[in-house]
Amino acid sequence: MTNQTNNDTTSQTVFNTEQDQAASGEPIVVNRAKSGAITEQKVIIAGGGHVGLSFALLLAAQGIASVIIERNKYPKLSPQEDASRTHYLDSRNTALSRRTVQIYQEIGLWDELQSHACRIDSVQVSEQGSFGFAQLNKEEENVESFGQVMENAWLGRKLLLAVQKSRLIELVDGATVTAVDQTVTSATITYDTYNAKQQTLTANLLVACDGRDSTVRNLLGIGTKDYDYDQTAIVGVVQTDKPHEHVALERFSPSGPLAVLPLTDADGDGNDLMQAGYRRSVVWICKNGEEKQYLQDDALFIATLQQAFGQRAGTFVKAGRRGAYPLTRVLAERQVEGRVVIMGNAAHTLHPVAGQGFNLCMRDAHVLSKMLGNQVLRGEDIGETAMLKAYEHARQKDQKRVIRFCDAVVHGFTHPNPAVKLARNMALIAFNKLPNVKPLVASYAMGLKS
Ligand SMILES: Cc1cc2nc3c(=O)[nH]c(=O)nc-3n(C[C@H](O)[C@H](O)[C@H](O)COP(=O)(O)OP(=O)(O)OC[C@H]3O[C@@H](n4cnc5c(N)ncnc54)[C@H](O)[C@@H]3O)c2cc1C
Structure with a gap:
């Protein structure tokens, strides 16, 4: 050929x-x-x-x-x-599940990808202004990692x-x-x-x-x-004053969900200035139309991100290039x-x-x-x-x-009704306590069960 x-x-x-x-x-x-x-x-x-x-x-x-x-x-x-x-494809970062990693291993490609991928050892889920909190740890689930995060450019x-x-x-x-x-x-x-x-x-x-x-x-x-979610995802790279320690953070705020994921060390573009071990990927969902101000203004982006995210990732000290993606199913x-x-x-x-x-x-x-x-x-x-x-x-x-x-998470966690909010906080607590639920959810999230 x-x-x-x-x-x-x-x-x-x-x-x-x-x-x-x-x-x-x-x-x-x-x-x-x-x-x-x-x-x-x-x-x-x-x-x-x-x-x-x-x-x-x-x-x-x-x-x-x-x-x-x-x-x-x-x-x-x-x-x-x-x-x-080269950023010829896009500026996003992708969380690769364990199953996806296994598939790339099967065709002999993972060794090539691995040097630019960052392990997820722990997943923490929380909600702004609420007591509910859930956590998955690789030791408890007896897995090597929950997945890997890779910049789409790589x-x-x-x-x-x-x-x-x-x-x-x-x-x-x-x-x-x-x-x-x-x-x-x-x-x-x-x-x-x-x-x-x-x-x-x-x-x-x-x-x-x-x-x-x-x-x-x-x-x-x-x-x-x-289905038009009337939402836009802002994606980018940030630096925090606290090391990421391979923790993936998912946070739900009234404006929408937020994910802060660990990344490998900098190499290649303007984000290189960011310090090794403190570099993270952000996916922030906001209402359509709100994204412009956050794309243009670094200080506003960091301040609003900090307010929505609290201190779970430490203080956000630097923001790199960002992109916006309107969301439809x-x-x-x-x-x-x-x-x-x-x-x-x-x-x-x-x-x-x-x-x-x-x-x-x-x-x-x-x-x-x-x-x-x-x-x-x-x-x-x-x-x-x-x-x-x-x-x-x-x-x-x-x-x-x-x-x-995906739809249950989007709608369940953005519903403003106080009764729904209480129910989801109870659900997060229950998830954290019930011994049989975690391994099941973990194996679905890792793509190991279908
Ligand atoms: C903000 C955001 C974050 C995400 N994060 C994750 C994540 O962490 N984990 C995860 O699993 N998924 C994630 N996703 C989903 C993931 O990005 C998509 O599932 C994936 O990009 C789909 O790739 P694709 O190749 O099918 O489509 P595309 O990336 O859209 O590629 C389509 C290709 O087809 C080409 N093309 C289009 N029309 C023609 C034509 N007529 N002739 C020839 N070529 C054509 C285009 O140029 C393009 O290269 C995320 C999505 C978003 C929006």
Whole structure:
């Protein structure tokens, strides 16, 4: 397979899987179909965000080739330039659950990611102006950690590097999917490039990872159930005068939930000035329209954050660059249509309150990659609708549970009624005291139970 990065998109996509595999010398796990041949079947992935890139790597581990069509132009990365981060994806930080870490371990990528990830050893939940408090500790739950926090800039960079190195993945960037067509045996997309040359590409399966406003989903006429939270998430990096000690703090305030998570030490951008061990990620949910003042004014941001958060993290002494994300829940009415699977935010965009969105997408991607790997082993079609429908069915329970949980947290903890407030404080206390509840909640939060 040709490995294009800064592509000449006028050239046709060519797969020579066996030759490239032999030439690459890379330790790619290859599943062989019953015939003994490496599969010639391939997948088109529309959208190369974190989910599209990760899914391509999961497919490569199953010996399945893919082409990613990504609207943005990405830089050609070199492992030697590792010290300089690029913010080509976004400025957020992601809490990776234990399950997500396990998935990256399974495909041999975790060693690469780990140096930029910060362990969560303890989780504390509290509410502004209330007595309720709950805590989870790794020792009590007998786990190595509850998960890891990683800056999206690093996660994106490492995923992109791995994709650019893989002989089974072709990345066509600066290319926008504009049309989708399918027959009984194949799926075809049309895409536009910056130089206005239109291309078509045909494969056995198309997986849409093109985000919340998914073009592929819309072109197929798949409707969505949307809910506008009338909230915006402000995300950024702060420094406190108290070390983070690997504690993740979740706090509920009348304006909305707040999360303060531990981060690795600074490297790369303006946030570098922040002191090692005291650097933290903030996700602060406010009402739509309020975000502008907090983005522009560091002093106001720090003062308001301090008031909402109290002293649990110590004193906030410095704020770095911040970004704002309006929050809506978008759920695709179905996730399979013929030879097309809708995945990632295109399938379910969730409120970030519990840090579950990407982790849920990773579990979807992992399950589908395994099912496709098994199809290849059986010598069967990887775009078979019945198998894809079985995937959709298999993922329903986990997806529904996470969607319900996120909404319950958002609505339950922002309800101003004093009786509801008392009830949730009692619930936090009960959670802290009841011996059987904590391990169950912990295993759900870590993505180990679905
Ligand atoms: C503030 C905030 C904090 C969060 N924190 C966490 C967390 O801690 N833990 C967690 O698990 N989740 C978290 N999430 C959720 C997580 O960010 C998302 O689940 C994840 O980013 C989804 O990735 P994606 O690749 O599906 O979509 P996207 O990131 O939207 O990527 C879609 C890609 O498709 C491309 N594209 C779009 N249209 C086209 C087209 N027509 N042709 C070609 N390419 C196209 C885009 O350029 C983009 O690169 C958070 C979300 C928010 C808003």
